[in-house]
Amino acid sequence: MSKLHGLNFIGNKTESGATEFRAINPSTSQAIEPEFAEATIGQVDAAMLLADAAFDAYRAMEPKKRAAFLDAIADQIAGCDEVIDRANQETGLPIERLRGERGRTVGQLKMFARLIEEGSWVDARIDHADPARTPIPKPDLRRMLIPLGPVVVFGASNFPLAFSVAGGDTASALAAGCPVVVKAHPAHPGTSEIVASLILKAANATGMPAGVFSMLQGPSHALGMALVRHPMTKAVGFTGSLKGGRALFDAACGRHDPIPVYAEMGSTNPVFILPGALAERGSTIAAGLTQSVTMGVGQFCTNPGMVIGLQSDAYTAFVDQATKHFQKAAPGTMLYGGLRDSYETGVRRLQGISNVRILAQSQDATDAARTQVPATLFSTDVKTFLNNPVVSEELFGPATVLIAAKSAEDLEKVAQNVEGHLTATLHGTAEDLAANRKLVSILERKVGRLLFNGFPTGVEVAAAMQHGGPYPATTDSRTTSVGTAAIERFARPICYQNFPESALPAELHESNPRSIFRMVDGRHTR
């Protein structure tokens, strides 16, 4: 890999831009070379027009060609160690974690490659004609999913590989047949440049049309808004803050022609600890909780930010143990200074509520130059939570609030009063679960994933995963941003009526040449 050039990628061309910026190493607070050129609004237009021009050629390609492109990206990334080093400098995330994340990124790309090679995701449906039907003949109808068009992806800060330039949004959009224009996250521009170069190398090696991928650099919000508002943009993928995601969503809804914004905006992921579990293994839960909250310096969308338990001796013992674990937890370097500032503000805001108190913080001193924050354990009661909805808002970082409940009804009241979250977790015995059916039922209406006796961090990439939940967890609870179903976000159905086979996509030919699962005259068949 050659030296970083700091330019924007408009298809295969690299271009300078307007003002320049540099990445900051959060572990040292020092700026890192080189300077990166923020893209201009004119470059937004150029990238989107090029993506639109590439769309027809790209979507017309056989799935195995698009799969080869995804595989080539995966192979490029798998073979690149430089990106790990640069990501480590730009994010402060440990090398080992970044190696794991690279594996996940490669795995996601290959998962989508296999998915489109297999082909059944297009949900093909055929209803045969019945010319003899009265009073009117029945037409021949053939329906399948086709790609939406150019997609804009916003790189996330907290997964500089797996949810960034070649992350899940990009992989699923490219798999669906959509060209992608990435707005790189300004906290890791060098990592983004390296990955963009690898994607373009893969695109050229596999004969993809120019414009199938572009990437623009820069911290400006105007740039993001221009991408969302561009007439050629047909969908948006975003992972980040509620404020940021909502701004993009509002811009998309305000377009002449509104487009879907899949914004995953984080979550507080309530954890309910039921009496049986507390009695059986309160100390294990306290240790597991601390690990889950502090892992990755708490910078996961699925970080468990509130824990509700029934007051009892076992609960008191659990709280004591969690307190000790949090005191011993090491301070951690956050991804960038802005997140550290938000965390500190959030801690102060919670502290300012009467009846919310800090039980524990990391005992070791934090180093401001290393952008460190302490792990923080809060406690409060149900009444305070109910009067202060801010307690259930996401505090991004290694913090959680313990909420003491007095009764099963209290647990239900808390559940009823949280907004949408990505996950909720129950710790309990089988008897606990049977005794708390109503709590489960309430939580089903609030979240996308319900866990039993586990922790929500660590999101499995699988067909059965659901990473998405009711607002404000996401802007579209009907979709997931992790797992194979993520591809459905970037497609829509089209129906061909009485079309001759010569003009139909192969997926809808009578002989099923792609051997996909289809619904034919109401029957699932291959």
Next chain:
Amino acid sequence: MSKLHGLNFIGNKTESGATEFRAINPSTSQAIEPEFAEATIGQVDAAMLLADAAFDAYRAMEPKKRAAFLDAIADQIAGCDEVIDRANQETGLPIERLRGERGRTVGQLKMFARLIEEGSWVDARIDHADPARTPIPKPDLRRMLIPLGPVVVFGASNFPLAFSVAGGDTASALAAGCPVVVKAHPAHPGTSEIVASLILKAANATGMPAGVFSMLQGPSHALGMALVRHPMTKAVGFTGSLKGGRALFDAACGRHDPIPVYAEMGSTNPVFILPGALAERGSTIAAGLTQSVTMGVGQFCTNPGMVIGLQSDAYTAFVDQATKHFQKAAPGTMLYGGLRDSYETGVRRLQGISNVRILAQSQDATDAARTQVPATLFSTDVKTFLNNPVVSEELFGPATVLIAAKSAEDLEKVAQNVEGHLTATLHGTAEDLAANRKLVSILERKVGRLLFNGFPTGVEVAAAMQHGGPYPATTDSRTTSVGTAAIERFARPICYQNFPESALPAELHESNPRSIFRMVDGRHTR
């Protein structure tokens, strides 16, 4: 059936309201008894709270119980002749057409009943655990679709049965497990009351919870907005005008927690007549087009409102024949005076464009007291269309615009310059289609359904139907409002991680007790 009471249905209770209004018989311009009470904002709140209270009990029911409810509604409607008479008085639609529409309504309800009895629509996915996996064990993940919550349905004027109180939106939402609150269309309040009574009779006979269905009367926009903005409302179904649909969409996007609005807002449904078809059967197409445009007085979302053909002697002959057919077409009674006024305004607006001319109008005089309008055939050329986008906007009623093109490029230019539509149609020979692949490709990006050698009116209710298209045809091109896939609009996925079987829905039990198609460890299986 007893006399109409003119009240609102808040669950099983009937209530008066604020101001009163009456239906107008468009065939006589006379008001019809009785007076109907417009619902109050307080009643919006009551209906939505009741729907929310019914939700848990309703969604927890076995699918066969919900299917029995849908079947009971279907049977009630199938056995009711009074609703046909009242609909005839309130809409001016002929008895025969309304009988057909009743059949369609009954068929839709039964289709969704069978769909949920069969059960595979929940898209169940299971990924088994692998406790031995390194570095971390793989959890057990089980995912399926669950209902969104209370749904608000706006009755459409042009299908007083099939897209109104017990129409496709209500049927699919109830099938998904969502309680429904209907805002009745003010042009047919009596028809709506009869159908609401039948639904409640069915609900009580099959043991449904109070609040599973409510219906509010009234013409006020404030009422509709209050329903969309109510915190308990989780999705909205609407069929009507672009202006109305967009207003609801904007209100839903502006909520604290945005919700999906499935607004089907009509369409101009371009028809392209290719040279081979014109030469082979120009006169058949002219007759078929006239029939499609004038059927139901042109009051279908799939009415073909623009027709593009290549200039030639055959095209001239086609135009002449269409002209004669339109002259002979009888004037027709529109559904209500407001639509007649909009049609007349729209005709004048098109007439006002230089180079747009009226080739033909129904020769027989129209009767204002019968709310009649003439069928109208316009003609213009590609240049005029390109300079006046209004030509491709929907003119609701029995009108179409013939657009003369000079070349295949002209056809493509027109296709490229239309916005989203529900359908597009090609008339041609197999050779025509082969020679116009680019035109087909352009149209795939513009519509939800592509027809070959047919007419877009007459929307088959089937698994492979797609009734929905890019904006402004609908607010969500990823969904359909006709066919079995319409149920997906009212559901979202939930994933259970490591849940004991006793706390899982039956659809996710290991033994597959409901015998549904599932994806288990990546394989489709029953």
